[in-house]
Amino acid sequence: MISLETWIGLRYLRAKKRSGFMSFIGIISIVGIAIGVMALITVISVVNGFQKDVRSQLFSVAPHAEIGFYDAGAGSWQDLRKLVAGNKNVVGSAPYIADQALLANNGEVRGVQIRGIDPAEEKQVVDYWRDMPSGGFESLRPGEFDIILGSGLAEALGVETGGKVTVITPEGNVTPAGMVPRLKQFNLVGTVKNGIYELDNALALTHIDDAQTLYRLESGFAGLRLKLADPQNAPAVAASLLPAGEQDKVWVRDWTFSNQSYFNAVELEKKMLFVIMFFISLVASINLISTLIMTVTEKQSAIAILRTQGLPPSGIMKIFFVQGALLGLIGTAFGTVFGLLLAANIGAILKWVEGLMGRKLIESQVYFLDYLPSHIVWSDVATIVSISIGLSLLVTLYPSWRAAKTEPAEALRYE
Incomplete structure (x- = not known):
């Protein structure tokens, strides 16, 4: 009551x-x-x-974690894969090479980080390839200098699939006239639209062999991108990823390195x-x-x-x-x-x-x-x-x- x-x-x-x-x-x-x-x-x-x-x-595009040798001559990306093989926290891995460059076309110039990938391996660490509006990772053929750009970046440069874009690398060629920038034309074979402005306007992918040639790198410069079972727990996983004794030879960083802020x-x-x-x-x-x-x-x-x-x-x-x-x-x-x-x-x-x-x-x-x-x-x-x-x-x-x-x-x- x-x-x-x-x-x-x-x-x-x-x-x-x-x-x-x-x-x-x-x-x-x-x-x-x-x-x-x-x-x-x-x-x-x-x-x-x-x-x-x-x-x-971000997790569908950015790597959950990355590892690489401090000394490029210490080993290859296959050796890096052996270090994380069998780790239950790692569900996929793919090699990559990344460095800065300028893209130019029709008087437009954009600064980007070109990432060289292995098309067969890259699908293990990213998901956006399923929704690519044109082209695909298989379009990146070694030796052909093909490139895939974010849709916003391609639009800003005024280039469409099938067109060409000029890549300017930081290291120039020494000539009698002085230092001359190194230029290389790449074929645009596909675009990516992820929905995130920063990625759609900065993503540039090429074959890892072409990136190695472009930047005059040895095979040991390739790192390994990792896909984790629980990316939310990436900092803790990254800290315990490497076997004892390898911390001095191999660096490791997770997605919070550049995005945590x-x-x-x-x-x-x-x-x-x-x-x-x-x-x-x-x-x-x-x-x-x-x-x-x-x-x-x-x-x-x-x-x-x-x-x-x-x-x-x-x-x-x-x-x-x-x-x-x-x-x-x-x-x-x-x-x-x-x-x-x-x-x-x-x-x-x-x-x-x-x-x-x-x-x-x-x-x-x-x-x-x-x-x-x-x-x-x-x-x-x-x-x-x-x-x-x-x-x-x-x-x-x-x-x-x-x-x-x-x-x-x-x-x-x-x-």
């Missing part, structure tokens, strides 16, 4: 002609809490979506958003204080009558605590439902707005992605709901305590 205090607290929530304004203030409190919870769930879900999608697409920034941004949105929820919850204080002031005579009939101060406190808690719970419930709906459909809503405005609002060169991702993490939702309910209960304490301190004689003096 519902206790007397709970029944009275519920009754005070119902609107009457005399207390219509008070009920309106209560509705405003509910709406404020609901908006705060909805905004926090939506924003955190979008941040989680960016973090998840960018990391997922971005994900650290996203994680810090997520924490700061929690802090900011916490204060938004706090402001919304503080509306409960004014609502309950005004209710306590209006119900002074009713409180006095209840006290004279034997209801203890704790009972009075419970009445208004129930009222404030219910306002907080209702606001949190509405905010959670609408927040989850908005977070689940925020991408489609943005597309509709972009279609209405006739322009893109999310540019990949700024945000890494050209769409608005969303990923609902239930632990984050639970944290947000707990914070909202906790704040609602906390701010309810003072008005409830103030109501319990009401003296019946003082309240009824002017009645």
Whole structure:
């Protein structure tokens, strides 16, 4: 059965002609809490979506880990593969050579890192080859100086599949006229579109034999790219990857070597958003204080009558605590439902707005992605709901305590 205090607290929530304004203030409190919870769930879900999608697409292109000899004459990439053979954390490996170069075509010049790959081995460490719009790794034939570019890079250079692009290497040729840059024309045999601006506008692949010829390298300069079973745990895996005694001869680095700063920034941004949105929820919850204080002031005579009939101060406190808690719970419930709906459909809503405005609002060169991702993490939702309910209960304490301190004689003096 519902206790007397709970029944009275519920009754005070119902609107009457005399207390219509008070009920309106209560509705405003509910709406404020609901908006705060909805905004926090939506924003955190979008941040989680960016973090998840960018990391997922990055893992499909970037190596989870790389190893190589400090001294190029210490061995070949086949020797490197033997070092990690049988390691349960390594599910694939492929040799590579990488160095800087300039690509030029039609007066356009772009600086890139050209990566030489073995077409037969590269599929073990990357996944994007399945979605290549044109060409494929098999198009890279040794000795033909073929090249595959990111779609954005190819577009910027104004070259299409079947065309040629000039590669300028850092090391020049010494001639009687001085140092002359080394130029080599490559045939564009394919493009890659991954969806990440930095990769689509910087990816350049050629056959490992052609890269070796281009940079005048020996076979020992090739390193080994690794695909890990759990790329999220790459730093710990990389630290224990090499057998004892090999650490002085072989270097190893994981994907966090060049990308960790971005994900650290996203994680810090997520924490700061929690802090900011916490204060938004706090402001919304503080509306409960004014609502309950005004209710306590209006119900002074009713409180006095209840006290004279034997209801203890704790009972009075419970009445208004129930009222404030219910306002907080209702606001949190509405905010959670609408927040989850908005977070689940925020991408489609943005597309509709972009279609209405006739322009893109999310540019990949700024945000890494050209769409608005969303990923609902239930632990984050639970944290947000707990914070909202906790704040609602906390701010309810003072008005409830103030109501319990009401003296019946003082309240009824002017009645």
